[in-house]
Amino acid sequence: MEPLIHYAPYTGWVYPNETVIEWSVAIVVYPYITGLVAGAFTVSSLYQVFGFQRLKPVAHLALLTSLCFMLFVPLPLLLHLGHPERAFNNLLTPHWTSAMAMFGYFATFYIVLLMVETWFAFRPHIVEQAQKRNGLLGTAYRLLTLGSYDLSEEALRYDRKWIFWLAIAGIPGAHGLHGYVGFVFGSLKAREWWSSDLMPVVFLFSAIISGVALLIVLYVASCKLRRIAIDLDCLKGLAYTVWGFIMVALVLEGLEFANIVYKGREGVDMIMQYVSGPLLIPYFVLQFAIGAILPLLLLSYMIWRGTSGKALIAGVTLSACLVLLSVFMMRWNVVIGGQEISKTGRGLLSYQMQLFGKEGLLVAALLLLAPLATLFGLTRFFPPWADKAA
Amino acid sequence: MKRETISSLIARRAFLRKIGVAGAAVAAGVVPKVAAKNESFPTPDYDWTKHRWAFGVDATKCIGCLRCVEACKRENDVPLTAHHFNTWVERYVYLEGEDRPRIDSQQDPVNIAASDSEGEYRFADRYQGAKVEKAFFVPKLCNQCEHPPCVQVCPVGATYKAKDGVVLIDPKYCIGCRYCVQACPYGVRWFNEEKGVSQKCYWCYHRITKGLQPACVEVCPVGARIFGDRNDKQSPISLFIRNNRVQALKPETGNEPNVYYVGIDKSVS
Numbered sequence: 001m002e003p004l005i006h007y008a009p010y011t012g013w014v015y016p017n018e019t020v021i022e023w024s025v026a027i028v029v030y031p032y033i034t035g036l037v038a039g040a041f042t043v044s045s046l047y048q049v050f051g052f053q054r055l056k057p058v059a060h061l062a063l064l065t066s067l068c069f070m071l072f073v074p075l076p077l078l079l080h081l082g083h084p085e086r087a088f089n090n091l092l093t094p095h096w097t098s099a100m101a102m103f104g105y106f107a108t109f110y111i112v113l114l115m116v117e118t119w120f121a122f123r124p125h126i127v128e129q130a131q132k133r134n135g136l137l138g139t140a141y142r143l144l145t146l147g148s149y150d151l152s153e154e155a156l157r158y159d160r161k162w163i164f165w166l167a168i169a170g171i172p173g174a175h176g177l178h179g180y181v182g183f184v185f186g187s188l189k190a191r192e193w194w195s196s197d198l199m200p201v202v203f204l205f206s207a208i209i210s211g212v213a214l215l216i217v218l219y220v221a222s223c224k225l226r227r228i229a230i231d232l233d234c235l236k237g238l239a240y241t242v243w244g245f246i247m248v249a250l251v252l253e254g255l256e257f258a259n260i261v262y263k264g265r266e267g268v269d270m271i272m273q274y275v276s277g278p279l280l281i282p283y284f285v286l287q288f289a290i291g292a293i294l295p296l297l298l299l300s301y302m303i304w305r306g307t308s309g310k311a312l313i314a315g316v317t318l319s320a321c322l323v324l325l326s327v328f329m330m331r332w333n334v335v336i337g338g339q340e341i342s343k344t345g346r347g348l349l350s351y352q353m354q355l356f357g358k359e360g361l362l363v364a365a366l367l368l369l370a371p372l373a374t375l376f377g378l379t380r381f382f383p384p385w386a387d388k389a390a
Numbered sequence: 391m392k393r394e395t396i397s398s399l400i401a402r403r404a405f406l407r408k409i410g411v412a413g414a415a416v417a418a419g420v421v422p423k424v425a426a427k428n429e430s431f432p433t434p435d436y437d438w439t440k441h442r443w444a445f446g447v448d449a450t451k452c453i454g455c456l457r458c459v460e461a462c463k464r465e466n467d468v469p470l471t472a473h474h475f476n477t478w479v480e481r482y483v484y485l486e487g488e489d490r491p492r493i494d495s496q497q498d499p500v501n502i503a504a505s506d507s508e509g510e511y512r513f514a515d516r517y518q519g520a521k522v523e524k525a526f527f528v529p530k531l532c533n534q535c536e537h538p539p540c541v542q543v544c545p546v547g548a549t550y551k552a553k554d555g556v557v558l559i560d561p562k563y564c565i566g567c568r569y570c571v572q573a574c575p576y577g578v579r580w581f582n583e584e585k586g587v588s589q590k591c592y593w594c595y596h597r598i599t600k601g602l603q604p605a606c607v608e609v610c611p612v613g614a615r616i617f618g619d620r621n622d623k624q625s626p627i628s629l630f631i632r633n634n635r636v637q638a639l640k641p642e643t644g645n646e647p648n649v650y651y652v653g654i655d656k657s658v659s
Binding site: 007013015077080081086095097098099101103184190266339345 | 472473474475478493494495496497530539541542543544545546547548563564565566567568569571572573574575576577578579580581582583585586587588643644659
């Protein structure tokens with residue numbers, strides 16, 4: 001059995017209590033999953049609210065993806081808490097000055113919204129299956145109809161109206177949820193690496209690109225699995241979306257770093273030593289160079305050359321995978337990076353990731369795979385494919 | 391009109407008193423429980439509105455003997471590890487020809503090796519042979535800030551500022567999210583893995599509410615730690631603050647710490 005506490009080796013001068021790094025990989029996974037929720041919802045909204053027709057093939061998939069990931073958002077936090085059985089205190093007696101106090105309400109509101117929107121979006125399918133199927137599955141579908149079998153044109157128009165307004169409410173909901181995660185870090189004055197007004201927007205835009213990138217990977221994978229042709233127009237639409245948002249994300253992240261360096265407040269020497277040493281590969285190489293600039297150049301090249309066919313699919317999918325890596329590294333570099341720089345401004349710590357245990361690598365990997373497995377199951381129940389639905 | 395209101399108030403009070411008497415008689419079994427609760431937290435008959443506690447550190451007096459750290463660990467049941475401290479002592483050493491101090495604390499592996507224990511502490515003689523230009527010790531502990539960021543960020547209000555100025559934690563309500571550990575710029579909060587809650591120095595609240603001194607103050611052989619009530623103009627802390635040019639740590643945070651320092655250096659933060 002692994003010991004209860006993992007001490008972080010350090011160099012320089014750090015406060016004695018800092019030698020235990022309190023926010024682990026579980027807290028890296030948490031904003032990553034939340035970001036994927038917000039990003040996937042953005043794709044769904046681009047179609048439902050803003051009428052981006054070319055994104056129709058992924059609109060319902062985006063909604064289901066958002067729902068599946070959202071279901072797992074509270075899990076890393078519960079695994080992290082010293083007293084998970086007291087988690088509801090957060091809802092029962094919220095302490096309003098805390099950036100964290102809103103979490104329970106935001107998350108609950110958003111899960112409910114996603115479930116209601118999913119229900120409206122898949123109502124025709126539910127009704128159809130309820131009438132067609134027998135047995136346990138048929139009963140499940142019949143329960144899900146909630147007694148409403150009306151599929152008249154008027155009823156469907158009413159559904160669309162609900163979907164439209166729920167999608168509109170979901171945009172501030174999803175982005176608020178994620179911007180708030182950025183605020184949890186950005187509002188802390190104790191750490192120079194976190195304390196930034198830009199943090200909420202940095203989180204938001206990286207969330208959007210991660211969600212769109214995930215959709216690209218899921219869409220391509222689902223088409224391969226279902227052996228159907230990939231709608232290149234849709235893929236291009238997703239690629240343009242990533243391309244546009246990645247610019248903003250890069251500019252914001254660059255600005256944030258530039259601000260830290262240029263303001264040069266106390267402790268900046270240690271930050272410079274950190275980013276040019278232990279953080280060189282995770283930050284400059286993985287997060288910026290390989291994860292953001294490379295896909296941006298690759299996508300720009302393909303747009304410029306008018307790449308099409310298999311080359312486009314390969315290029316866009318590769319870019320999407322790199323963006324997913326970049327955003328994960330961004331979360332890592334914020335959460336773990338912030339704690340590796342001592343509050344003394346004169347020392348660096350080194351996080352020792354556990355393999356086992358409730359906040360270890362294995363659990364973190366499972367937390368990332370669980371929403372995908374859920375999505376795989378849910379697509380059987382609610383097929384989000386445009387060629388069959390609608 | 392006014393008289394009517396007052397008389398109705400008096401009548402209501404009389405009525406409530408009657409209910410109270412009856413209620414007490416009915417709920418006789420509950421009464422001892424309530425009394426027991428008051429006893430445990432922290433001292434019966436202690437009135438926190440009557441005190442304004444403050445702490446002083448005279449760094450010019452500290453000899454780095456670390457009795458305070460050991461006393462604190464035992465008094466407050468702090469795990470005997472080199473990673474959990476309510477209070478600690480920092481050593482600043484300027485060697486000849488160096489612009490920046492070398493800083494360590496009792497938890498440094500070299501010092502732990504010197505004491506050969508994670509529960510007993512001493513500073514190793516690690517600068518033997520080097521020419522020391524300037525050296526001094528700085529005791530650290532919770533600053534019980536006027537505007538504590540740890541209290542601000544607690545999502546459930548498990549940590550709060552008492553009327554007498556001490557920042558307390560309710561271990562029965564803390565959910566163990568450790569946001570407060572992150573928010574404290576002084577690194578005074580730590581997480582008790584066994585209890586699943588955050589902990590920190592609370593100036594030995596269980597002692598000061600009984601009229602005793604905090605354990606670290608009590609054991610300091612040189613009087614480097616000063617404690618008292620600022621409401622009492624003649625208390626040691628009031629005199630310490632009045633008679634010295636005192637400083638606080640990291641004033642730029644706006645937390646307004648309540649530990650007052652004398653004899654610290656530019657490099658101390």
